[in-house]
Amino acid sequence: MPFPSIRLAGLILATALGLPALAATETPAPAQAQTRDAVAAYEAGHFDMALKGFAEAAQKGNRLAQFNYAMMLLRGEGTPAKPQEALVWLRRAADNQMTHAQFTLGDLHERGGLVPKSLEEANRWYERAAKGGHTQAQMALATNYFTGRGVPLDYGQAFAWYTKAAKGGDGSAQYIVASYYERGYPGIVERDVEQAKIWYARAAAHGDPGALAKLRSLLEESLRAKSQM
Structure with missing residues (x-):
């Protein structure tokens, strides 16, 4: 074949x-x-x-x-x-x-x-x-933990491997890590908008338009919050 x-x-x-x-x-x-x-x-x-x-x-x-x-x-x-x-x-x-x-x-x-x-x-x-x-392997393993494919469903393990792939320069992993920080997951990672901005910016640098849109949205949100203080 x-x-x-x-x-x-x-x-x-x-x-x-x-x-x-x-x-x-x-x-x-x-x-x-x-x-x-x-x-x-x-x-x-x-x-x-x-x-x-x-x-x-x-x-x-x-x-x-x-x-x-x-x-x-x-x-x-x-x-x-x-x-x-x-x-x-x-x-x-x-x-x-x-x-x-x-x-x-x-x-x-x-x-x-x-x-x-x-x-x-x-x-x-x-x-x-x-x-x-190996960043592709880290991404594959993270995704399988996130979906429970061949391993027990485990968002914590998924986040850990996505983070390693993100630090290795994978743009898709950087976007996913940013979304983890943007939302926060109890018991896995606290909500941290500043970290979310950092990782969206890194993903945007790879040419991801969705990451750029997310980054702009968070920056505008921060500016609005400051103007109301």
Whole structure:
């Protein structure tokens, strides 16, 4: 069956220096130069050369190469598609603490098809990636806690993970955190209009017109309140 490209398209173009969402504790990556050359070959359209380079670097333990090799096998780039072999290398990259591979496994389990659909398994992978600082995983986990998908409904956990994603620069998370502060949730967060303004402003800086409208509304509300004092 065709592999779903949503969320995964273009990830192989990550630089050989590493993805921004890798685990916090880093050691020099094995086969770094070989992986960098394979990325350059891929970007130049030399898929056969890229596949060979990624395969060799993956065998040496480079997690970016493991992930990119898995993606090429999955998509059938430079080779006939080999989804089961791709899953083996994707899992190796995930076990090698590559947070984007962990997030991708979560996404696959949430969608089903290539692997058995399991929200519980998806959330386990999302949590591993989220703890490593992967903002998409933090958002996915937060949303699942907010809706109770594969985990117990928990607005507190949702807020905690939305906040981490917001601090990581995710505009949608920033809007959601702002709305938490604007309304206040007993036992989770006190109403704090000033914090709401800060987070709406950050979301607005990402080009969110709804956040900008909310920010203007709160600023006007504050000005009215001051004028009546």
